[in-house]
Amino acid sequence: MKLQQLPSEFQEALPILEKLKASGYEAYFVGGSVRDAILGRTIHDVDIATSAYPEETKKVFTRTIDVGIEHGTVLVLHGGQEYEITTFRTEDVYVDYRRPSQVSFVRSLEEDLKRRDFTVNAFALNEEADIIDKFHGLKDLEFKILRAVGVPQERFNEDALRIMRGFRFAATLDFDIEEQTFQAMQETAPLLEKISVERIFIEFDKLLTAAFWRKGLEKMIAAVAYDFLPEMKGKGTCLKAMLDRLRPDFLFATSEQAWAMLLIALDINEPKNFLKKWKTSNDFQKAVLDLVAAYRTREKTSVDKFLVYQYGLENLLLVEQIRQAQDLPIEIEQIKALDAALLIHSKHEIVVNGRTLMTELNLKAGPNLGRILSEIEKAIVLGELMNEKEAIFKFLKEKGMI
Ligand code: ATP
Numbered sequence: 001m002k003l004q005q006l007p008s009e010f011q012e013a014l015p016i017l018e019k020l021k022a023s024g025y026e027a028y029f030v031g032g033s034v035r036d037a038i039l040g041r042t043i044h045d046v047d048i049a050t051s052a053y054p055e056e057t058k059k060v061f062t063r064t065i066d067v068g069i070e071h072g073t074v075l076v077l078h079g080g081q082e083y084e085i086t087t088f089r090t091e092d093v094y095v096d097y098r099r100p101s102q103v104s105f106v107r108s109l110e111e112d113l114k115r116r117d118f119t120v121n122a123f124a125l126n127e128e129a130d131i132i133d134k135f136h137g138l139k140d141l142e143f144k145i146l147r148a149v150g151v152p153q154e155r156f157n158e159d160a161l162r163i164m165r166g167f168r169f170a171a172t173l174d175f176d177i178e179e180q181t182f183q184a185m186q187e188t189a190p191l192l193e194k195i196s197v198e199r200i201f202i203e204f205d206k207l208l209t210a211a212f213w214r215k216g217l218e219k220m221i222a223a224v225a226y227d228f229l230p231e232m233k234g235k236g237t238c239l240k241a242m243l244d245r246l247r248p249d250f251l252f253a254t255s256e257q258a259w260a261m262l263l264i265a266l267d268i269n270e271p272k273n274f275l276k277k278w279k280t281s282n283d284f285q286k287a288v289l290d291l292v293a294a295y296r297t298r299e300k301t302s303v304d305k306f307l308v309y310q311y312g313l314e315n316l317l318l319v320e321q322i323r324q325a326q327d328l329p330i331e332i333e334q335i336k337a338l339d340a341a342l343l344i345h346s347k348h349e350i351v352v353n354g355r356t357l358m359t360e361l362n363l364k365a366g367p368n369l370g371r372i373l374s375e376i377e378k379a380i381v382l383g384e385l386m387n388e389k390e391a392i393f394k395f396l397k398e399k400g401m402i
């Protein structure tokens with residue numbers, strides 16, 4: 001089959017293929033971008049595979065960066081873009097289920113395509129827009145089926161991350177998983193415990209934020225794969241309940257929102273510990289924990305000025321979305337109005353601080369100063385005090401605090 005037209009992302013990269021070919025090497029577009037081009041989806045990174053060895057690729061181009069030369073990848077800068085050019089390779093004996101013990105460079109495209117995970121990820125595309133389809137991936141694309149390349153059991157044994165990638169592609173592409181492929185995913189799922197948590201997080205995160213996240217999660221539940229993910233052992237019932245309690249058309253707006261909902265649905269007592277076990281960044285942890293806390297507070301109280309000040313408009317709107325998705329009452333307009341009426345959105349916006357109070361009112365550092373500052377903050381947030389120095393000093397006098 002031929003693509004009607006090479007999408008512009010590939011056209012821009014054509015000179016790279018042509019240069020490699022002019023030097024006597026084979027070169028193709030490969031990977032997810034080819035799949036997405038056939039499906040008419042947005043294309044991100046255009047990856048190139050070549051018969052040239054990394055040292056040979058570096059000789060062909062003037063501007064290159066070594067990014068993973070031991071894996072055969074060289075970054076080529078062209079037309080303001082970066083392209084990963086990877087030598088055709090096979091991956092031998094997998095010793096720890098997570099990375100190939102040895103990468104061998106080969107001169108054959110077919111060998112390279114064989115090591116790829118799913119048939120729909122194993123296309124190559126040449127400069128004439130011909131699609132090379134050694135594993136009937138086009139047929140699988142047509143029927144929206146995810147099928148392992150080769151013997152499924154072997155492929156997931158080699159690299160168990162592919163199991164998570166499988167659920168993730170079901171979620172991003174709205175594909176079903178071919179029966180034997182699914183069975184092998186189920187059987188090899190215990191090997192997920194050997195995979196680095198960071199890599200699993202990336203796949204699970206992509207799954208949750210995908211357009212067909214329900215499908216991906218349903219497959220993960222059906223395969224009982226959650227049993228081998230951090231802090232999720234035995235959580236099948238909760239995960240199913242998460243699907244049931246959210247409206248069928250609900251999509252997560254952000255990763256943080258998705259993980260907050262996951263924590264809520266799993267009824268995790270120590271959310272921080274959970275996120276630590278998933279080895280997420282501190283910023284991510286903080287953002288998710290804020291959302292969970294805001295959600296829990298919202299369960300107990302209706303919205304007021306202080307809630308809006310404390311958690312911020314953005315967080316509260318994300319919380320209202322997951323409330324709405326569960327058919328719980330929402331207060332979106334009121335939250336917006338309260339936020340618009342707030343005199344300050346952070347204590348840093350208060351015109352006085354500890355230093356001002358110490359120098360101008362002769363106050364001493366210590367717990368009392370802290371108390372005074374928080375009284376000021378509270379009064380301003382509640383709209384009882386203007387954020388002006390004179391008004392603040394008068395307020396403190398009236399309250400007998402100075
Ligand atoms: P995305 O659109 O999310 O980038 P992708 O299919 O391009 O999806 P990448 O992780 O970017 O996925 O990998 C590029 C290609 O490399 C894949 O399409 C696949 O052919 C191959 N690949 C990546 N990871 C694996 C793996 N663990 N096992 C086998 N092949 C893999």
Ligand code: MG
Nearest residue numbers: 031032033045
């Ligand atoms: Mg990609």
